[in-house]
Amino acid sequence: MLSLKGKWALVTGASRGIGRLVSLFLAEKGCNLILQSRDIANTKEVVKKAEGLGVKAVPVSAELSELKTVETMLQEIDQLNVDVDIVMNNAGLQVGYREDYYKTPVSDYTTSFFVNTIAPMMICYHFLPKMIERGFGRIVNTTSGIRLEPEQAGYSASKAALDKVTIDIGSKLDGTGVVISLTDPGWCRTDLGGPKAPNAPESxxxxxxxxxxxxxxxxxxxxxxxxxxxxxxxxxVAKAENMN
Incomplete structure (x- = not known):
């Protein structure tokens, strides 16, 4: 199992829910953090807790539906002059549940794709060449297990697109020292999953x-x-190593 002590990780959606838990989990392993949220004030508490665990933590902001702010965030991260070795693309947006799904508005798709597909892939494209050059990197893109629910078409389609691009890029990374993968947190009681979800975020x-x-x-x-x-x-990790 890799040690991430002293490395730097970018975590999107770090202010709450699973992103917050991931951030503090990595901090406990000695990983320095760059914490994205819509407003740096939102990650103030996470920064304080991470620093209390003995690592460095830097807040950054971007509204992932506004791609110019993503570009600005990436430039700001570059100015930190640190090697970002881990990217946890956790942030996501689930638009409304459309019972009358034949009236699904176009905005469900455009907004979902900006946040759930395009923004995370912009981040991947930014850091992957640098990771390949250094011979090390880990990217984890968060997907969803939602299937057969046209009521959530914009969300599920955007996650399916993220799956496709992640797998396709992964096919080019053999032997580079860089690994890109997907994770599905399951249906958890977060702001995205809602209070009726069966699983606690900690699960x-x-x-x-x-x-x-x-x-x-x-x-x-x-x-x-x-x-x-x-x-x-x-x-x-031992189990994951043996999964197909």
């Missing part, structure tokens, strides 16, 4: 982070958090 750990710790160099795999419930990180 997504350690499954949602195993892609950052694997060593076998295989890209394009999906690691559903439910496969790793109640496991230690070491157990989860």
């Amino acid at each position: 997504a750990l350690p499954g949602v982070v195993v892609g950052a710790f694997i060593e076998n160099g295989k890209s394009g795999r999906l690691f559903p958090a439910g496969e790793f419930y109640n496991m230690s990180l070491e157990e989860a």
